Amino acid sequence: MVINLAHISDVAKLAGVSSATVSRVINGTAKVSEEKVRRVLKAIEETNFKPNEIARSLYKKSSRIIGFIVPSILNIFMSEIGYAIEDEAFQNGYKMILCNSDENSEKESAYINMLTSMNADGIIITANNENLEKEIHGCTLPIVVLDKDANSRYMATVQSDNYMGGKIAAQHLIECGCRNIVLMKGPDKYLSSRQRFCGYSDACKKHNIEPLFIESLYGFKDGIECSNKILKHFPNVDGIIASSDMSAISLYKVLTEHGKNVPDDIMIVGYDGLQLSKIMTPEITTVVQPIEEIGRLAARLIINRNKCKMAECKEYVLPVSLKIRQTTKLK
Amino acid sequence: MVINLAHISDVAKLAGVSSATVSRVINGTAKVSEEKVRRVLKAIEETNFKPNEIARSLYKKSSRIIGFIVPSILNIFMSEIGYAIEDEAFQNGYKMILCNSDENSEKESAYINMLTSMNADGIIITANNENLEKEIHGCTLPIVVLDKDANSRYMATVQSDNYMGGKIAAQHLIECGCRNIVLMKGPDKYLSSRQRFCGYSDACKKHNIEPLFIESLYGFKDGIECSNKILKHFPNVDGIIASSDMSAISLYKVLTEHGKNVPDDIMIVGYDGLQLSKIMTPEITTVVQPIEEIGRLAARLIINRNKCKMAECKEYVLPVSLKIRQTTKLK
């Protein structure tokens, strides 16, 4: 059992070279004679030397850390994104610090400062609050923002095609034969909500259907409230586009409690494409966001930030698709 | 917009004191005259100085990082634990690095090394693989293990009362009137599975009921397989204890597909008490683990590791409870 950790100087001594040479061998930053490489490698092996990442970070001003700031990791969509970030990070020798903001902008700021103090290499953030720009003010780290308008303070934004998502969801319900379609519309302050609404609205108009909606947040509880409102305000509803897969689950619960059959009486299209959506009974027809790609891309942007210099905020929009399952069917 | 980060020496210069004094003021590690405290505080404010955590870590050999190593963060049980760890960590000025092992012991080892290199303060780990002890060999960080037998290499183990969990689940089904109860039993190599089985078994014997079981892992897909096996091998089954809430969801899907009504034909008791369990339709009766407490306790053990010296591995067992909902009822 190894207790005393070896330092680079221990390796150097054992190999009969300087610490600089050991460092060069480890990092491949300069040519070292074959003979010395061999001796160094052997010494590393014998001493079980592991470079101290903190010391390296101090000099390099990079800790190979990516901060992922989310309102709540209990949101499954976020945890699937986090999964992708972690994997992409790990493959590149980076690690991810998971920062739960609880929708609290003080906590968000605290995390931004914390990550800055740690020489993190970048921040991936999804934030619902409007103060984000203020919080970011003065932050010197590259920031990749999910689901937001571009802003010169961000390095990039990543999102999926929300306009198309709203559109294909509506088209599908129309093709199934629905004529009274209601959208669970996210808050107007979110770019994604507005875009989905536009796509939904355009599809409806094309078929002379009046766009109907009730505003709702993305979580389960808000979904329950919104579902009740929909039934109250639109008694003839025959198709509903949920704001998320979670709210589709809320919707199903409320409809069932009201004795409605899904999909016979009312059809449901979820949104996100969580793994959960196909696990439910009935399995949820849903608009699939390329969750894994979103996470990987965001991580890659930070990891490769130096390779491609860019002055302005790049916007990335990834395609969505529709997965037809059991909550919709041809009438 | 602040671009150039201030260093402790900038603050010192501005306040007309030494860096040492600034450090003392920030950390409260020694008495400093009121007058100087005032000047330092003012200088910190003016320069917008934020201490570099990496430099501090290097000297202190602690980066206030807790590593949380899990098979998969897509497992909702794990993400709820992670949520609690993150919160407890944040409140104490620590951060959490989320490490997804993908059940891959090489990745696990890589993360253990990475955390060691980063002067992390401890590791919280849930691992299903039997190599854990080998991987940990030589790791000098305090390790808190979830759901495992105690071992002198660990600082502590934390788990909930699995024996009692199995017992109250069985008792409840018996009280509801079930007589052909099947346990979806986790793999024998897991301590938690064995304990739950004992509890289940004891409850059955007390009522002269034969303990029946099929082995299954905790995930959704394994749950589907296991559910099919149960129906095949035990056609008279009238009550099933799932290995997790996820597998209860699998179970419900399979039973529904076979035209069985829950709870009229077959009752289900889930396990874990995920938030998801009450969101499902029907809402799942389940054995509730104190998930938040498990996470917080594990984090606290690491954060306070110095305050209480201990030579041997402490075992913590937290109580479980039963939440009765819609998948069980009095016959």
Next chain:
DNA sequence: CTGAAAGCGCTTACAG
């Protein structure tokens, strides 16, 4: 109470 100095464990100009 306070400062100069050493040290945390690496990396990299610099000089050879």
Next chain:
DNA sequence: CTGAAAGCGCTTACAG
């Protein structure tokens, strides 16, 4: 190709 030395930005014995 290689080493001595400086430096990354803090903290803390040490001496006063």
